[in-house]
Amino acid sequence: MKKVVILLFVGLLTWSVSAQEKTAKIEFKTETVDYGEIDKGSDGLRVFEFTNTGDAPLVISKVSSSCGCTIPKKPEAPIMPGKTGEIQVKYDTNRVGPIRKAITVISNADTPTKILKIKGTVKGVEGK
Secondary structure (H helix, E strand, C coil): HHHHHHHHHHHHHHHHHCCCCEECEECCCEEEEEEEECCCCCCCCEEEEECCCHHHHHHHHEECCCCEEEEEEEECEECCCEEEEEEEEECCCCEEEEEECCCCCCCEEECEEEEEEEEEEEEEECCC
Protein backbone atom coordinates (compact mmCIF):
# COMPACT_ATOMS: atom_id res chain seq x y z
CA MET A 1 0.00 0.00 0.00
CA LYS A 2 2.85 2.35 0.86
CA LYS A 3 4.38 1.80 -2.62
CA VAL A 4 1.08 2.63 -4.31
CA VAL A 5 0.75 5.91 -2.40
CA ILE A 6 4.34 6.90 -3.22
CA LEU A 7 3.87 5.99 -6.87
CA LEU A 8 0.64 7.98 -7.03
CA PHE A 9 2.30 10.99 -5.36
CA VAL A 10 5.27 10.92 -7.77
CA GLY A 11 2.90 10.57 -10.73
CA LEU A 12 0.80 13.56 -9.64
CA LEU A 13 3.92 15.63 -8.99
CA THR A 14 5.31 14.83 -12.45
CA TRP A 15 1.97 15.63 -14.08
CA SER A 16 1.64 18.99 -12.30
CA VAL A 17 5.20 20.03 -13.21
CA SER A 18 4.71 19.12 -16.88
CA ALA A 19 1.38 20.96 -16.99
CA GLN A 20 3.16 24.16 -15.99
CA GLU A 21 5.63 24.09 -18.87
CA LYS A 22 4.97 26.88 -21.31
CA THR A 23 5.58 26.41 -25.01
CA ALA A 24 5.61 28.58 -28.07
CA LYS A 25 3.42 27.61 -31.01
CA ILE A 26 3.83 28.92 -34.54
CA GLU A 27 0.79 29.20 -36.78
CA PHE A 28 1.27 30.44 -40.33
CA LYS A 29 -1.46 32.29 -42.23
CA THR A 30 -0.45 30.11 -45.18
CA GLU A 31 2.42 27.64 -45.62
CA THR A 32 2.56 28.11 -49.41
CA VAL A 33 3.03 31.38 -51.30
CA ASP A 34 1.99 31.28 -54.94
CA TYR A 35 3.79 33.85 -57.09
CA GLY A 36 1.52 32.97 -60.00
CA GLU A 37 2.96 34.05 -63.35
CA ILE A 38 5.43 36.90 -62.96
CA ASP A 39 7.72 38.64 -65.44
CA LYS A 40 11.47 38.19 -65.51
CA GLY A 41 13.15 40.82 -63.33
CA SER A 42 10.01 41.70 -61.37
CA ASP A 43 9.82 42.04 -57.58
CA GLY A 44 10.49 38.63 -56.03
CA LEU A 45 9.84 39.62 -52.40
CA ARG A 46 7.01 37.78 -50.61
CA VAL A 47 6.06 37.39 -46.93
CA PHE A 48 4.93 34.48 -44.77
CA GLU A 49 2.91 35.86 -41.84
CA PHE A 50 2.63 33.90 -38.60
CA THR A 51 1.29 34.19 -35.06
CA ASN A 52 2.70 32.83 -31.81
CA THR A 53 -0.39 31.04 -30.49
CA GLY A 54 1.52 29.55 -27.55
CA ASP A 55 2.16 30.91 -24.08
CA ALA A 56 5.94 31.39 -24.27
CA PRO A 57 8.11 33.67 -26.44
CA LEU A 58 8.79 32.23 -29.92
CA VAL A 59 12.40 32.31 -31.08
CA ILE A 60 13.14 31.51 -34.70
CA SER A 61 16.72 30.31 -34.70
CA LYS A 62 17.25 29.51 -38.38
CA VAL A 63 15.55 29.94 -41.75
CA SER A 64 17.12 28.32 -44.81
CA SER A 65 16.22 27.79 -48.43
CA SER A 66 16.52 24.76 -50.69
CA CYS A 67 18.69 26.75 -53.15
CA GLY A 68 20.72 29.94 -53.51
CA CYS A 69 18.07 31.56 -55.72
CA THR A 70 15.83 32.11 -52.68
CA ILE A 71 16.93 34.31 -49.79
CA PRO A 72 14.83 34.09 -46.59
CA LYS A 73 14.99 36.63 -43.76
CA LYS A 74 13.85 35.78 -40.22
CA PRO A 75 12.78 38.09 -37.39
CA GLU A 76 15.66 38.77 -35.00
CA ALA A 77 13.63 39.46 -31.85
CA PRO A 78 11.47 36.88 -30.04
CA ILE A 79 7.76 36.96 -30.90
CA MET A 80 5.70 37.23 -27.74
CA PRO A 81 2.56 35.12 -27.17
CA GLY A 82 -0.38 36.40 -29.22
CA LYS A 83 1.85 38.58 -31.41
CA THR A 84 2.53 38.24 -35.13
CA GLY A 85 5.72 38.18 -37.15
CA GLU A 86 6.87 37.59 -40.68
CA ILE A 87 9.47 35.71 -42.65
CA GLN A 88 10.49 37.48 -45.85
CA VAL A 89 11.48 35.47 -48.90
CA LYS A 90 13.15 36.99 -51.95
CA TYR A 91 13.28 34.89 -55.12
CA ASP A 92 15.70 35.72 -57.96
CA THR A 93 13.22 36.53 -60.74
CA ASN A 94 15.99 36.70 -63.35
CA ARG A 95 15.73 32.90 -63.55
CA VAL A 96 13.04 32.06 -66.12
CA GLY A 97 10.90 28.97 -65.55
CA PRO A 98 8.91 27.28 -62.81
CA ILE A 99 9.41 28.13 -59.13
CA ARG A 100 9.21 25.20 -56.71
CA LYS A 101 11.28 25.88 -53.59
CA ALA A 102 11.16 24.97 -49.90
CA ILE A 103 12.06 27.15 -46.93
CA THR A 104 12.91 25.41 -43.64
CA VAL A 105 12.06 27.24 -40.41
CA ILE A 106 13.65 26.07 -37.15
CA SER A 107 12.34 27.47 -33.86
CA ASN A 108 11.60 26.67 -30.22
CA ALA A 109 7.92 26.00 -31.04
CA ASP A 110 6.15 22.77 -30.12
CA THR A 111 6.74 21.77 -33.77
CA PRO A 112 10.39 22.85 -34.05
CA THR A 113 10.74 22.40 -37.84
CA LYS A 114 8.29 23.78 -40.40
CA ILE A 115 8.60 23.58 -44.17
CA LEU A 116 7.19 26.50 -46.16
CA LYS A 117 6.86 26.47 -49.94
CA ILE A 118 6.93 28.97 -52.77
CA LYS A 119 5.67 28.22 -56.25
CA GLY A 120 4.90 29.98 -59.50
CA THR A 121 6.41 30.68 -62.91
CA VAL A 122 8.80 33.37 -64.10
CA LYS A 123 7.99 34.30 -67.71
CA GLY A 124 10.70 35.38 -70.12
CA VAL A 125 10.50 38.67 -71.98
CA GLU A 126 8.96 38.16 -75.43
CA GLY A 127 11.38 38.54 -78.32
CA LYS A 128 14.54 38.43 -76.20
